[in-house]
Amino acid sequence: DAKTTQPPSMDCAEGRAANLPCNHSTISGNEYVYWYRQIHSQGPQYIIHGLKNNETNEMASLIITEDRKSSTLILPHATLRDTAVYYCIAVPINAGGTSYGKLTFGQGTILTVHP
Amino acid sequence: NAGVTQTPKFQVLKTGQSMTLQCAQDMNHNSMYWYRQDPGMGLRLIYYSASEGTTDKGEVPNGYNVSRLNKREFSLRLESAAPSQTSVYFCASSRQGTGQPQHFGDGTRLSIL
Numbered sequence: 510d511a512k513t514t515q516p517p518s519m520d521c522a523e524g525r526a527a528n529l530p531c532n533h534s535t536i537s538g539n540e541y542v543y544w545y546r547q548i549h550s551q552g553p554q555y556i557i558h559g560l561k562n563n564e565t566n567e568m569a570s571l572i573i574t575e576d577r578k579s580s581t582l583i584l585p586h587a588t589l590r591d592t593a594v595y596y597c598i599a600v601p602i603n604a605g606g607t608s609y610g611k612l613t614f615g616q617g618t619i620l621t622v623h624p
Numbered sequence: 625n626a627g628v629t630q631t632p633k634f635q636v637l638k639t640g641q642s643m644t645l646q647c648a649q650d651m652n653h654n655s656m657y658w659y660r661q662d663p664g665m666g667l668r669l670i671y672y673s674a675s676e677g678t679t680d681k682g683e684v685p686n687g688y689n690v691s692r693l694n695k696r697e698f699s700l701r702l703e704s705a706a707p708s709q710t711s712v713y714f715c716a717s718s719r720q721g722t723g724q725p726q727h728f729g730d731g732t733r734l735s736i737l
Contacts, residue, residue, distance in 0.1 A: 551730060612669065
């Protein structure tokens, strides 16, 4: 599984966009990039995932570079409730195209949103 | 819609005692997982069950056993608890298939004295 590297912490002002980077330079062609977050020791919450195209949902946008070696999670209008640890994870898909979805969590990025 | 339900939420054990952590999901998911999270660390996979009737070891399986009781339920057993197993335990479930995200329970906080 590809190793991901994230900054240990970031700050963001409320209402501004939060851009969280992730480096996954050893990612292989059969690995998705997933983002989860964990608020206040609750169970992790799925945010978004992608393979090579940029993705957007109601929570966030995911920008993956063309070479797939890095990605950025964008929270367009951060709120205080977005303060959490954000995890970027490379998830392998087996040869048959079915993901067992095993997640390997690193230390993540602690995002603090300030008023 | 309850999602993933874990019981109990908190437990204190003495070294050597045994205990089973329960997990149930109501989303008709095929795959289920058990993780542990130690203070200041990310989650680590203990065991997983890709589908009913199958279980496999994850990253840190020593000291644990699991049972996939049926499609809904996946339990984690500590046969002889040790202080090193003090942790927060999370259960998760997902559909099988490409790109399916995992849904997590709220965790069981386990202290072993």
